[in-house]
Amino acid sequence: MLHLRLIVPADRTDEVVAAIEKTVGTTHLVVVPGAARDPVGDLVLCDVAREAGDELISGLRALGLDRDGSIAVEDIGLSLSERANQAEEDAPGEGADAVLWEQLQDATHEESTLSVTYVAFLTLATMIAACGVVLDNAILVVGAMAVGPEFGPLAGVCTALVQRRPRLAGRSLVALLVGFAAAMGLTVLFSLGMNATGLFTEDMLHGDRPNTGFVYAPDWFSFVVGLLAGAAGTLSLTSAKSGALVGVAISVTTVPAAANAAVALAYGDLGQTRGSVEQLLLNLLAIVLAGTLTLLAQKFFWARQRRRGPVKA
Incomplete structure (x- = not known):
């Protein structure tokens, strides 16, 4: 209620x-x-x-x-x-299936606004992920995924496309592009500092990395996982089951890919940088595509449900 x-x-x-x-x-x-x-x-x-x-x-x-x-x-x-x-x-219908569009727009408006706090969280997540990919530590990578706030702007793009809100779309895209650019730029500086202290080395980046090598090797599985995560994340927002967002966050490789791109760029490895950026863009595209289709499906099926519902005398 x-x-x-x-x-x-x-x-x-x-x-x-x-x-x-x-x-x-x-x-x-x-x-x-x-x-x-x-x-x-x-x-x-x-x-x-x-x-x-x-x-x-x-x-x-x-x-x-x-x-x-x-x-x-x-x-x-x-x-x-x-x-x-x-x-x-x-x-008519079930409360868990209902979409409160005004509430969704308000939530995504707040989450998709470029702010110091948003950039700080994204930067910290990217730096944690940088430590994870260099050390080939899956726990650090998962932790970084959970910290990253990028699903808010992604949901904003999906909502804007379905509701035809160009201002929300523009705000969300700015938050995504500027946020990731700032986070990656600061992580490059962070990586250079860690290299100067001997905590990062080029051998670590180029060594055998069975747990994190996937972040610069995009494939169809990356796209499929991105689609599934986008659908799950959108459903969690519209059904008020926000706890599911944590699972969504740790199932996609946006932040780890951005981190690996930044570390590789710091060492001048353009091959890993390019592969990581491709992984990042592939995941962002898959999430937006799945989220938009999920909202469209919810809008269609809920409209049908309401037409079938009882009319109050």
């Missing part, structure tokens, strides 16, 4: 209440006239089944409530109410 807290201009309260009452899967409607002070208006509260949330939020935005009032949405962890149970039964 979702909880909606709305600030509504007084002259639009009746319209908002009517929109809530006609939406299948709503309950616990509360109206407090004149309670809001900034902006001035009435306070309207209600609960709605997750599978009906996108329809209701879209209707409220069509009434201009996001512009002249406020729409706040919270997940309800526990609701002990027969009315809430009935609302979920009445709403």
Whole structure:
């Protein structure tokens, strides 16, 4: 269930209440006239089944409530109410299958914004991965994958393509390109510093690396894994199962490939640099392709489900 807290201009309260009452899967409607002070208006509260949330939020935005009032949405962890149970039964489809597009756009907007924190996380992940590939240490590589924040901008690109939001697409691409460029550039400097102290050597990079040699040798398996990870990551975002993102992060070789490219570039090994960049681009392409197709499929099947659902009297 979702909880909606709305600030509504007084002259639009009746319209908002009517929109809530006609939406299948709503309950616990509360109206407090004149309670809001900034902006001035009435306070309207209600609960709605997750599978009906996108329809209701879209209707409220069509009434201009996001512009002249406020729409706040919270997940309800526990609701002990027969009315809430009935609302979920009445709403078409399953809550786990529902996509809250406004929530997804808001989340990807935040995660795909180029910021100091984003670049710092990506840089630290790339440096950890650099240590992993030089030492041929799979544990360090997996840890670096988990730290990397690059799935946020990738999800932003997918969402922007499906929702036709060019500004979100541009912001996400800037975060990806600038973020990886900065992380790789700083990792080159990091590698040179580690080489100067004797902690990195060229022999380590060119030696036998059974655990990490794959990061500069792209193949069809890399593309297939990228596709699967992109689909899984997108599903984890849209179904609010964010814990699955950790598994997604450690299944693709974006950060390790960027790290290997940076270390190889520091030693002037253009062959490994080129192979690593190809691996990076291949994974990014596969994730975006799979994520976009997953969102399109969800949008199509959910639209069919809603058309088959019951209509509230």
